[in-house]
Structures are given as structure tokens and as C-alpha cells.
Amino acid sequence: MLRIVDFSKTYKGGKKAVDGLNLEINSGDIFGFIGHNGAGKTTTIRAMAGVLDFDEGDILIDGISIKKDPVKCKKVTAYIPDNPNLYEHLTGIAYLNFIGDIYEVASSDREKAIEKYAQALELTANLGDSIASYSHGMKQKLAIISALIHKPKLLILDEPFVGLDPKASHTLKNIMVDLCKEGSAIFFSTHVLEVAEKLCNKIGIIKGGKLAAFGPTQQVIGDSSLENVFMDLIETN
Ligand SMILES: Nc1ncnc2c1ncn2[C@@H]1O[C@H](COP(=O)(O)OP(=O)(O)OP(=O)(O)O)[C@@H](O)[C@H]1O
Numbered sequence: 001m002l003r004i005v006d007f008s009k010t011y012k013g014g015k016k017a018v019d020g021l022n023l024e025i026n027s028g029d030i031f032g033f034i035g036h037n038g039a040g041k042t043t044t045i046r047a048m049a050g051v052l053d054f055d056e057g058d059i060l061i062d063g064i065s066i067k068k069d070p071v072k073c074k075k076v077t078a079y080i081p082d083n084p085n086l087y088e089h090l091t092g093i094a095y096l097n098f099i100g101d102i103y104e105v106a107s108s109d110r111e112k113a114i115e116k117y118a119q120a121l122e123l124t125a126n127l128g129d130s131i132a133s134y135s136h137g138m139k140q141k142l143a144i145i146s147a148l149i150h151k152p153k154l155l156i157l158d159e160p161f162v163g164l165d166p167k168a169s170h171t172l173k174n175i176m177v178d179l180c181k182e183g184s185a186i187f188f189s190t191h192v193l194e195v196a197e198k199l200c201n202k203i204g205i206i207k208g209g210k211l212a213a214f215g216p217t218q219q220v221i222g223d224s225s226l227e228n229v230f231m232d233l234i235e236t237n
Pocket residue numbers: 011012013015016017035036037038039040041042043044
């Protein structure tokens with residue numbers, strides 16, 4: 001579903017944020033992308049989502065290069081940034097319908113998805129309100145619902161649990177598990193290692209722009225814990 005091949009990104013000014021990254025995620029995988037601040041997670045995620053240009057390597061979604069056909073890739077992908085920028089002057093429901101229109105989701109499918117996820121995330125009563133009146137967590141919930149309307153084959157989330165209350169975090173985890181059971185793949189970054197350890201069947205640890213560990217969670221962790229493995233990797237040069 002996702003193949004990252006020799007991907008590197010150097011920002012203007014010469015900062016090489018990601019250096020020769022290779023990894024592969026399949027349908028049904030929940031992949032947790034771990035790394036210290038500035039390790040290169042958001043850079044990778046933004047390139048995957050088609051919102052950041054890059055010169056070196058390629059990123060293939062469902063077999064299609066994000067460089068060669070970004071529109072086709074975006075049709076099967078949903079991306080929730082760490083700080084979603086929503087259209088504040090719209091109501092929640094108008095925003096969801098706007099996204100449904102962009103992805104050409106039939107109105108009955110759209111209504112079902114909105115009802116299901118708004119109820120699960122307890123946002124139904126607020127959908128008629130303007131987004132400008134939403135709290136940070138409510139905006140995040142709306143962004144999550146909007147990402148699920150077209151049933152993406154690849155769901156990309158940057159720090160999805162930050163700002164969500166414990167119940168909403170629990171609900172989101174269940175939604176992620178269900179989505180993967182239905183054949184989607186999920187790629188998310190997090191600093192919450194306990195969540196990654198419990199939720200993910202695959203883990204990648206990025207350090208200084210390079211992949212320091214990658215594989216099935218059990219293989220990466222062994223007899224240790226993700227926290228211990230992470231600390232060992234980060235502290236060795
Ligand atoms: N627009 C930019 N211009 C120049 N350098 C950048 C830019 N964006 C990120 N960087 C640099 O690239 C490196 C990787 O940043 P990135 O945002 O990908 O890290 P991250 O792993 O997501 O970090 P965090 O956990 O703090 O969100 C950092 O050294 C950062 O300073």
C-alpha cells in the first residue's frame with residue numbers, strides 16, 4: 001500500500017531532514033513512526049501526503065508515485081496534520097460535505113459515515129455550529145471524521161492523540177483497528193510509546209533523518225519495551 005524508496009529531503013538552506021529512507025507498509029498494517037523532536041517524521045509524512053516536494057527517491061501509494069500522479073494518490077489517501085487547518089467560517093457539517101464533494105462520495109455513503117463517526121466521537125450535536133467556535137479537540141475530531149468519509153486505503157496521521165480527551169483517544173484507536181481490519185493501512189507518528197507498542201503491528205524508529213529500526217513490533221521490541229529500545233537507540237551514536 002505504501003512504499004518509500006530511498007527518500008531524502010533537503011530543505012532550502014541545506015538542512016537534510018530525511019536521509020535515504022526505505023520502508024513498506026501493507027494493507028491491514030498499523031504502523032507507528034517514532035522519533036525524537038526534529039528526527040524527520042513530519043517531513044516524511046508531508047512528502048507522503050503530497051504537500052511537500054522532494055527530489056531524491058520516491059514514494060508509492062497503492063503502486064502509484066506521489067511525484068508522477070499526486071491526484072491519484074490523494075484520492076486513496078487521507079492525511080490529518082498535527083494542527084489541522086480547517087475552514088473556520090464553515091459549520092462542521094458544511095465542511096464535511098465540502099470534503100465529501102471533493103472526494104465525490106455518494107450522499108448516502110457520506111451521511112452514513114458522518115453519522116457513524118460523529119456519534120462515535122460525540123460531535124453530532126456540534127455539527128451545525130461554526131468551526132470557529134470549536135475547541136482544539138473538537139477541530140481535531142472534525143478533521144478525523146473528514147478523513148474517514150471516503151474510506152481511505154491509506155490513512156496518515158501526524159500525532160493524532162495530542163489534544164484528544166481519553167475517551168476520544170480510545171474511540172480513535174478502535175476506529176483505526178476497525179479500518180485496518182477492513183483492509184486500509186495506517187501510518188501515524190507519535191511520541192506516546194505505550195500507545196504505539198499496544199496499537200501497532202509494525203514500528204519504525206527514525207533518528208537524525210535515518211531509519212534506525214523497522215519491522216514487526218514484536219521483532220523491534222524483543223524481550224524489552226519500546227521505551228527501552230527507543231532510549232537505547234537514541235543514546236547510542
Ligand atoms: N520548512 C523547513 N525549513 C528548514 N528546515 C526544516 C523545515 N521543516 C523542518 N525542518 C528541519 O527538518 C528537521 C526534521 O523536522 P521534522 O518536522 O520533520 O521533525 P519531526 O520528527 O516531525 O519533529 P517533532 O517531533 O518535533 O514534530 C528538523 O531539523 C527541522 O528543523
